Amino acid sequence: MNLRRVSRKTVSVQHVMTSTEAMIDMHGIVKTFKNAAGEFTVLKGIDLTIDRGEFVSIVGKSGSGKSTLLNMITGIDHPTDGQMVIDGTDIYTGVTESQRSKWRGRNLGIVFQFFQLMPMLTLLENVMLPMDYAELYDFEERPRRAMRMLEMVGLGAFANKLPVLVSTGQQQLAAIARALACDPPLLVADEPTGNLDTKSANTIIDLFEELSKSGKTVVMVTHDPSLTSRTTRNIIIADGELINETVAKSLPWLRHRHMMEFSKLAEKRMYSANTTIIPRNEHIEYFFMIHKGEVEVVLQVRKNNETVISRLGPGEFFGEIELIRGGKAIANVRSGSSGPVEVLTIKREDFKRVMDQSPITAREVGIIVQERLDLHRAADSRKRKS
Amino acid sequence: MMNSISEHPTLIEMRDVVKVYSTAAGDFRALQGVNLKVDAGEFVGIIGKSGAGKSTFLNMITGVDHISSGEVIVNANGSPVSIHKMNEDEIALWRGRTMGVVFQSFQLLPMLTLVENITLPMDLCGIFSPRHSRERAIELLRLVEIEEHADKLPAYISGGQQQRVAIARALANDPAVLIADEPTGSLDSVTAETIFELFQQLVTDQGKTIVMVTHDQSLAPRFSRTMKITDGTLENANESEAGSKPGKMRA
Numbered sequence: 001m002n003l004r005r006v007s008r009k010t011v012s013v014q015h016v017m018t019s020t021e022a023m024i025d026m027h028g029i030v031k032t033f034k035n036a037a038g039e040f041t042v043l044k045g046i047d048l049t050i051d052r053g054e055f056v057s058i059v060g061k062s063g064s065g066k067s068t069l070l071n072m073i074t075g076i077d078h079p080t081d082g083q084m085v086i087d088g089t090d091i092y093t094g095v096t097e098s099q100r101s102k103w104r105g106r107n108l109g110i111v112f113q114f115f116q117l118m119p120m121l122t123l124l125e126n127v128m129l130p131m132d133y134a135e136l137y138d139f140e141e142r143p144r145r146a147m148r149m150l151e152m153v154g155l156g157a158f159a160n161k162l163p164v165l166v167s168t169g170q171q172q173l174a175a176i177a178r179a180l181a182c183d184p185p186l187l188v189a190d191e192p193t194g195n196l197d198t199k200s201a202n203t204i205i206d207l208f209e210e211l212s213k214s215g216k217t218v219v220m221v222t223h224d225p226s227l228t229s230r231t232t233r234n235i236i237i238a239d240g241e242l243i244n245e246t247v248a249k250s251l252p253w254l255r256h257r258h259m260m261e262f263s264k265l266a267e268k269r270m271y272s273a274n275t276t277i278i279p280r281n282e283h284i285e286y287f288f289m290i291h292k293g294e295v296e297v298v299l300q301v302r303k304n305n306e307t308v309i310s311r312l313g314p315g316e317f318f319g320e321i322e323l324i325r326g327g328k329a330i331a332n333v334r335s336g337s338s339g340p341v342e343v344l345t346i347k348r349e350d351f352k353r354v355m356d357q358s359p360i361t362a363r364e365v366g367i368i369v370q371e372r373l374d375l376h377r378a379a380d381s382r383k384r385k386s
Numbered sequence: 387m388m389n390s391i392s393e394h395p396t397l398i399e400m401r402d403v404v405k406v407y408s409t410a411a412g413d414f415r416a417l418q419g420v421n422l423k424v425d426a427g428e429f430v431g432i433i434g435k436s437g438a439g440k441s442t443f444l445n446m447i448t449g450v451d452h453i454s455s456g457e458v459i460v461n462a463n464g465s466p467v468s469i470h471k472m473n474e475d476e477i478a479l480w481r482g483r484t485m486g487v488v489f490q491s492f493q494l495l496p497m498l499t500l501v502e503n504i505t506l507p508m509d510l511c512g513i514f515s516p517r518h519s520r521e522r523a524i525e526l527l528r529l530v531e532i533e534e535h536a537d538k539l540p541a542y543i544s545g546g547q548q549q550r551v552a553i554a555r556a557l558a559n560d561p562a563v564l565i566a567d568e569p570t571g572s573l574d575s576v577t578a579e580t581i582f583e584l585f586q587q588l589v590t591d592q593g594k595t596i597v598m599v600t601h602d603q604s605l606a607p608r609f610s611r612t613m614k615i616t617d618g619t620l621e622n623a624n625e626s627e628a629g630s631k632p633g634k635m636r637a
Contacts, residue, residue, distance in 0.1 A: 118495065
C-alpha cells in the first residue's frame with residue numbers, strides 16, 4: 001500500500017518539538033460560538049494526546065461537543081483558544097487557511113457521515129481527487145493508485161460507476177479509499193457508520209481496525225456504543241469536557257454526568273512497587289480505581305504465609321466491598337512487584353452518594369463484590385485448612 | 387434527425403423513456419414511457435410527490451443511470467447526442483461539459499474551499515486552463531454574490547450560501563443546461579426564494595436552459611412551463627401565467 005515516501009509537510013507550517021509518539025497533542029482547546037442569543041462555549045479547554053497507531057473512538061451525547069472537537073482536529077473549524085499539534089505540526093499558530101488546506105490534503109484523511117462523494121464523478125475519479133489537489137504522485141500514477149485503493153476496500157469492480165449506482169455501504173468504502181489516497185498518517189471519521197446498516201458498519205470498522213494495525217492512527221466520532229468495544233481506546237465527551245478515561249473504564253455503567261463528577265473529584269495517588277495500599281483490618285475511606293500498573297489482593301493468615309487472591313489492572317477498582325458493606329478491610333491490597341501503581345481515589349461519602357443515585361452501577365458493582373467475596377472465602381478456607 | 391436550426395432549437399428530447407427496476411418483489415416500472423421536449427431558454431418545472439419517479443427521471447436525463455428502453459437526445463452544441471449510447475467515460479466527459487447539476491443537499495466537498503469546489507469541474511473537464519480556472523471561479527462567485535467568502539470552507543457559510551456556491555459550481559464549464567434536484571428543499575422559505583430568483587436570473591440574463599424537479603406545488607406558476615410527474619408518467623400541468631412559450635422569459 002505504501003508506494004513511495006513523499007514529503008508531506010508544508011514548509012510554511014510551523015513545526016513544534018513534541019513527543020515522537022503523539023499523533024495528536026492538544027492543550028486547552030476552547031471553542032466558543034457566538035450568535036444573536038449570546039455566547040456558547042462548546043469545548044471548555046480540552047487536553048488530549050493520541051498516540052500513533054491508536055484506534056480511538058470519541059463518544060458523547062448529541063450536543064456534547066464531539067463533532068466540534070473533531071472539526072478542531074481537521075481544521076474544518078478553528079478553536080477560540082488552545083494549541084493543536086498534529087504529527088508535530090502546530091496547525092493554528094501563524095498558519096493561513098490556504099496553508100492549512102494544503103497541509104490537510106497531504107496529512108489527513110477525512111471520512112464523513114454522508115460520504116460526500118462528488119455525485120457526477122465515478123468512484124475512481126473521486127479517489128483521484130485528493131492526489132490532484134495535493135499534487136502528490138505522478139500524473140500517470142494517480143489512476144493506478146486510485147484503483148489500488150478501491151481494490152483494497154473491495155470495490156475494484158465498481159471503479160467506473162457513479163456513486164448513486166452503488167449501495168450506501170459501498171459509497172462509504174469509496175470515501176475511505178479517497179481518504180487514504182494520499183497515504184495520510186491520520187484518518188479522522190465523523191459518524192462513519194451513522195447512515196449504514198449493521199453489516200456495512202461492521203465492514204467499515206473491520207477496515208479501520210486493519211488500518212490502525214498497519215500503523216495508521218484512526219480517530220472516529222460515533223454515537224453507537226457497540227462500536228466502542230472495537231477500538232483500542234474510548235474517549236467520552238460530556239458538556240464540552242472529557243471524562244477521565246480511568247473513571248469511564250472502571251465504572252462504564254454510570255451516567256455521563258456522574259462520570260464527570262467523579263472525574264472532577266478524583267485524586268491521583270502513586271505507590272512504588274510492593275507497597276501496601278490498604279492494610280487488612282483497617283477502615284477504608286476511599287474507592288480506588290487503577291490508572292496504571294497492577295495491584296495484588298493478598299490474604300495473610302499468619303506471618304510468611306500469604307496467598308494472592310487476585311491481581312487487578314488498569315480500569316479495575318478495589319475498596320468497594322468495605323464501602324458498600326461497611327466494616328474493615330478483609331484483605332491486604334498492595335502494589336504489584338512489577339512496578340509502580342497509579343490510582344484515582346474517590347471519597348467514601350461521594351462514592352456512596354453517587355451509588356445511591358445509580359441503581360444499575362450499584363447492581364453491577366454488587367455482582368463483582370459477590371464474586372470477590374466468593375473468591376475470598378474459598379481462598380480463606382483453603383488457607384485455614386493448610 | 388433533430389429539428390433544423392430554429393430560434394429555439396430543441397435542447398433535450400426524451401422519447402418513450404422506460405425504466406424498470408428488478409426487485410425481489412418483482413419488476414417495478416419507475417418510468418412508464420416518458421416523452422419530453424425542452425427548448426433552449428426554457429425554465430421547465432417537473433413537479434411530483436415523493437415516489438412519483440422524480441429521481442429516476444433526473445438520473446435518466448443526466449445519464450447517471452441506464453434506461454430500460456427509449457432514448458434521450460441532447461443537442462447542446464449543434465450536434466445531437468443520444469446520451470445512453472455513449473460508454474460511461476464518454477458520458478461523464480460529455481455531461482461535465484454540457485450539464486450543470488444542482489442537488490438538494492449542495493454536495494460541496496467539505497475539505498475544499500469554495501473557490502476550490504468551483505475550479506474542480508473545470509480542472510476535470512479541461513475546457514479552462516488551470517490558470518484561468520481560478521479567475522473564472524471568482525467571477526462565478528461574484529455572479530452568485532458570494533465572492534467575499536471565496537477562500538472559506540463550506541462549514542463556515544449558511545445553507546443558502548452553500549447552495550449559491552453549488553450553483554456557481556454547476557455553471558463552471560458554462561453548460562447550456564442546468565438540472566436542479568429540489569434545490570430549495572433544504573432551505574428556509576426566505577432563503578429558498580432568493581435561490582429560486584437566482585435560477586430565474588440565469589434563464590433571463592444568462593440564457594441558460596433549466597430543468598428543475600421539485601415537490602413544491604406553489605412554484606408551478608413561476609416556471610415557463612410546468613409538467614407533473616405521477617406514478618412514472620409525465621403530463622402537462624396547467625399552463626402558467628408566466629407564459630408557456632419558450633423564450634418568453636427573456637423579454
